[in-house]
Amino acid sequence: MSNQYYDPKDLADFPKITDYATETGDKFFEYYGKATAAGALSEREKSLIALAVSTVRHCPYCIDAYTNKCLSLGVTGDEMMEAIHVGATMAAGDILAHATQMRKIVKKKEM
Amino acid sequence: MDVSKQLEVLSAIPKENYFSCKIEQKLHAQSIDILQLNVGKKCNLSCKHCHVEAGPHRKELMAREVLEKCLQIVTENSIGTIDITGGAPEMNPHLEWFLSQVTSLNKRVIVRSNLVILNDPDYRHFLDLYAEKGVEIVASLPDYHSDRVDRQRGPNVFSQVVAMMQKLNAKGYAQEQSKLQLNLVHNPVGTYVPGCQQSLEFEYKRRLAEHGVVFNQLFSITNCPVGRFLDYLIRSENFDDYMATLVDTYNPNALQSVMCRSTLSVGWDGVLFDCDFNQMLDMPVNHGAPTHIFDFDMDELKKREIVLHNHCYCCTAGAGSSCQGTLEH
Ligand code: SF4
Numbered sequence: 550m551s552n553q554y555y556d557p558k559d560l561a562d563f564p565k566i567t568d569y570a571t572e573t574g575d576k577f578f579e580y581y582g583k584a585t586a587a588g589a590l591s592e593r594e595k596s597l598i599a600l601a602v603s604t605v606r607h608c609p610y611c612i613d614a615y616t617n618k619c620l621s622l623g624v625t626g627d628e629m630m631e632a633i634h635v636g637a638t639m640a641a642g643d644i645l646a647h648a649t650q651m652r653k654i655v656k657k658k659e660m
Numbered sequence: 661m662d663v664s665k666q667l668e669v670l671s672a673i674p675k676e677n678y679f680s681c682k683i684e685q686k687l688h689a690q691s692i693d694i695l696q697l698n699v700g701k702k703c704n705l706s707c708k709h710c711h712v713e714a715g716p717h718r719k720e721l722m723a724r725e726v727l728e729k730c731l732q733i734v735t736e737n738s739i740g741t742i743d744i745t746g747g748a749p750e751m752n753p754h755l756e757w758f759l760s761q762v763t764s765l766n767k768r769v770i771v772r773s774n775l776v777i778l779n780d781p782d783y784r785h786f787l788d789l790y791a792e793k794g795v796e797i798v799a800s801l802p803d804y805h806s807d808r809v810d811r812q813r814g815p816n817v818f819s820q821v822v823a824m825m826q827k828l829n830a831k832g833y834a835q836e837q838s839k840l841q842l843n844l845v846h847n848p849v850g851t852y853v854p855g856c857q858q859s860l861e862f863e864y865k866r867r868l869a870e871h872g873v874v875f876n877q878l879f880s881i882t883n884c885p886v887g888r889f890l891d892y893l894i895r896s897e898n899f900d901d902y903m904a905t906l907v908d909t910y911n912p913n914a915l916q917s918v919m920c921r922s923t924l925s926v927g928w929d930g931v932l933f934d935c936d937f938n939q940m941l942d943m944p945v946n947h948g949a950p951t952h953i954f955d956f957d958m959d960e961l962k963k964r965e966i967v968l969h970n971h972c973y974c975c976t977a978g979a980g981s982s983c984q985g986t987l988e989h
């Protein structure tokens with residue numbers, strides 16, 4: 550057993566998430582494959598979305614995998630950082646949008 | 661790094677990951693459809709990833725007698741493609757003569773050019789010669805971003821390649837209705853493996869159109885852990901990670917169509933190899949097949965057993981890789 554929670558080597562273990570629940574796991578991979586493959590959006594665009602989402606979701610495995618995938622598809626560091634800023638601003642915006650609740654309550658209750 | 665050191669480094673991966681352990685049986689050639697000639701290690705550039713370790717200081721050049729023998733062999737045998745590589749092939753003083761002869765055979769003749777050299781007044785005449793003789797040009801352009809290209813290949817390489825592509829396009833290369841083929845080679849500017857060739861080609865075409873240039877096909881090639889690229893992997897401490905990626909993405913289907921099964925590679929001195937990578941590792945054909953072009957024997961060579969080592973993973977990772985690009989589409 551490793552003495553830490555996150556180990557880069559565990560990325561290679563990802564296909565084994567089907568263990569103990571093969572059918573469900575296989576269905577996930579089928580969905581994953583379809584969702585990330587080129588469609589109306591290119592593989593490149595989808596990889597940038599995946600990178601931004603994995604950064605927002607703080608998943609070190611996906612950040613590793615999708616940084617490499619973006620590199621392999623010719624995406625530059627500048628372009629990746631732009632995508633991450635979209636993710637960051639969406640996360641910040643979603644927090645700030647929730648301030649509506651606070652504002653409504655404050656306005657209702659304050660004299 | 662000398663060859664024995666390179667082989668030592670390549671042998672330092674975990675034993676259970678050795679290429680010889682991955683493949684289920686010995687690998688044999690099926691035919692010789694392509695004769696690839698490495699006409700010399702001399703080059704006007706000294707790219708950071710070059711597996712040939714080519715450069716202006718190199719002296720090795722294929723002699724006329726070796727080229728004459730190659731010409732005789734392709735004339736007498738049903739070898740459909742002659743693939744000329746280097747170094748910069750244009751720096752071999754016999755190339756012009758060889759092209760004038762070999763292009764009369766009605767076979768596919770490829771020259772792998774860095775294109776930068778064609779800007780040099782001493783070599784500019786090749787531009788007309790290639791177009792006139794219908795030579796297919798495979799040009800190296802590792803990326804569509806100028807800074808990345810220049811980082812790998814040297815200052816102003818991108819702009820010089822684009823300028824030469826404009827001239828080639830004007831000569832009819834990669835134009836509709838024209839037979840003149842201009843293909844580009846992509847290889848990663850770093851220690852990662854290339855992505856989907858089709859996606860990369862789409863992006864290359866879109867970005868290069870902004871520079872007013874067109875090409876036919878993109879060949880995406882995985883960097884082989886040999887020569888300068890191996891040096892770089894070690895220096896940047898990426899060797900283990902890169903090899904692990906190649907091993908983890910091993911694709912047994914790609915093994916069936918690796919280029920050595922249909923190609924024979926001739927070194928500058930006439931020694932025969934299964935591929936250009938084996939050439940740089942000084943591993944000639946073996947297992948009883950003749951090892952020099954002067955002893956060429958089609959029957960022996962077309963079914964020879966291939967000489968493999970751990971660098972072979974670069975041909976079998978993901979969709980597979982070869983001098984003609986991805987193996988699986
Ligand atoms: S990669 Fe090609 S152009 Fe660059 S140094 Fe090597 S042979 Fe020359």
Ligand code: SF4
Pocket residue numbers: 918919920921934935936937938966967968969971972975
């Ligand atoms: S590196 Fe190995 S698998 Fe690839 S072409 Fe050469 S001998 Fe064949």
